[in-house]
Amino acid sequence: QVQLVQSGGEVKKPGASVKVSCKASGYTFKTYGMSWVRQAPGQGLEWMGWISAYNAKTNYAQKFQDRVTMTIDTSTSTAFMELRSLRSEDTAVYFCARADNFWSRHIFFDYWGQGTLVTVAS
Amino acid sequence: QSVLTQPPSVSGAPGQRVTISCTGSSSNIGAGSDVQWYQQLPGTAPKLLIYGNFNRPSGVPDRFSGSKSGTSASLAITGLQAEDEADYYCQSYDSSLSGLYVFGTGTKVTVL
Numbered sequence: 001q002v003q004l005v006q007s008g009g010e011v012k013k014p015g016a017s018v019k020v021s022c023k024a025s026g027y028t029f030k031t032y033g034m035s036w037v038r039q040a041p042g043q044g045l046e047w048m049g050w051i052s053a054y055n056a057k058t059n060y061a062q063k064f065q066d067r068v069t070m071t072i073d074t075s076t077s078t079a080f081m082e083l084r085s086l087r088s089e090d091t092a093v094y095f096c097a098r099a100d101n102f103w104s105r106h107i108f109f110d111y112w113g114q115g116t117l118v119t120v121a122s
Numbered sequence: 123q124s125v126l127t128q129p130p131s132v133s134g135a136p137g138q139r140v141t142i143s144c145t146g147s148s149s150n151i152g153a154g155s156d157v158q159w160y161q162q163l164p165g166t167a168p169k170l171l172i173y174g175n176f177n178r179p180s181g182v183p184d185r186f187s188g189s190k191s192g193t194s195a196s197l198a199i200t201g202l203q204a205e206d207e208a209d210y211y212c213q214s215y216d217s218s219l220s221g222l223y224v225f226g227t228g229t230k231v232t233v234l
Contacts, residue, residue, distance in 0.1 A: 035223070037168075044124065045160075045168065045211050045225040059222055095167055105215040107223065108158040110179065112167035 002026040004096050004113035011119045012086050019082040020116045022096030029053055029077035033099045035109055036070060036081045038092040046092075051079065054101045086120045093117050125150060125216050126226035133232040134202045142229045144195045144212035150224065152193035155215040159188055159197045160225075162209045171210075172197060199231070207233045 007021040022034065036048040049060035051070040058070050069082045079096055094116045097109035127145045134140040144157060151157060157175050160168035170179055172188035175195065185206075187198045195214075199206055212226035 037225075044228040045162075045213075047213075047223040047225060050223070061222060097168075105154075105217075106156045106174070107215070108156070108170065108173045108213065109160075109168075110170050110173070112169070115167055 002098065002111045004098065004111055006094075006096060006113040006116045009117040009119070011121065013122055014087055014120060016086050016120075017082060017084040018086060018118050019080055020094050020096075020118070022079045022081075022113050024077045024079070024098070027098075029072075030074055031101060033101045033107075034070070034072070034079040035097045035099045035107070036068075037095045037097055037109070039095070039115075040089070040092040043092075048081070048094075050099055050103070050107065052101050052103070053079070057103065059103055083118075086118075088120050091118065091120045124227045125218070125224050126212055126214060128210075128212060128226040128229045130227070131230045131232065133234055134199075135234045136202055136204065138202050139198060139200045140202055140231060141199075142197045142210055142212075142231070144197070144214075144226050146193050146195075146214060146216075148193060149218040150193075150214045150216040151190065151195055153217060155217075157188065157190050157195040158213040159186075160211045160213065161206075162211065164208070168211065202231075202233055204233050207231055 033052045035050045096113040098111040159172040162168045175190040176188045
């Protein structure tokens with residue numbers, strides 16, 4: 001069965017960086033892409049970006065374009081999301097979600113990780 | 123704020139039918155982009171309920187159905203059950219500068 005297991009919660013100071021991992025199992029990693037979605041406390045879902053596991057091509061939401069980097073390690077079937085220059089508004093649960101491997105206007109997210117709480121506080 | 127607008131809450135008694143609307147624009151739903159729906163139970167990750175406007179993944183009960191018309195989409199839940207109490211989000215692609223993939227504002231379904 002498909003599983004996405006994310007790394008544990010993090011506490012960071014403003015201005016720092018955080019790197020969240022998402023280890024996939026139960027399917028051939030290189031045949032699907034991965035998106036990252038975040039949810040601030042009591043708020044809705046916010047799409048951050050997408051990476052193809054086939055060729056590592058990325059597309060980021062404009063809001064995060066300058067601060068986020070998404071990468072993959074096919075040898076360990078793991079996707080990573082790094083967010084830099086953290087501020088208090090970045091406090092949220094960060095989810096990885098399996099997506100299509102090729103960019104289109106019809107991508108959806110069929111399996112999700114359990115979420116990683118990132119807390120930004122001084 | 124999101125470019126896809128949903129009612130903040132809907133409620134219904136067990137067994138009833140409820141619908142959740144997702145209102146977009148000509149840059150997303152109206153441009154032919156598919157609409158997906160996700161269910162999020164308290165404290166858990168979202169779960170895909172509907173993809174491609176009206177398709178259900180394996181294992182999703184046929185009590186859940188999706189539709190799309192013009193710049194809007196809807197999720198209907200028939201035979202409402204206590205376990206359906208959750209937050210529901212629509213999702214689509216937006217070609218404007220606001221972002222690429224977008225989620226709706228979310229709707230809390232309460233079973234009375």
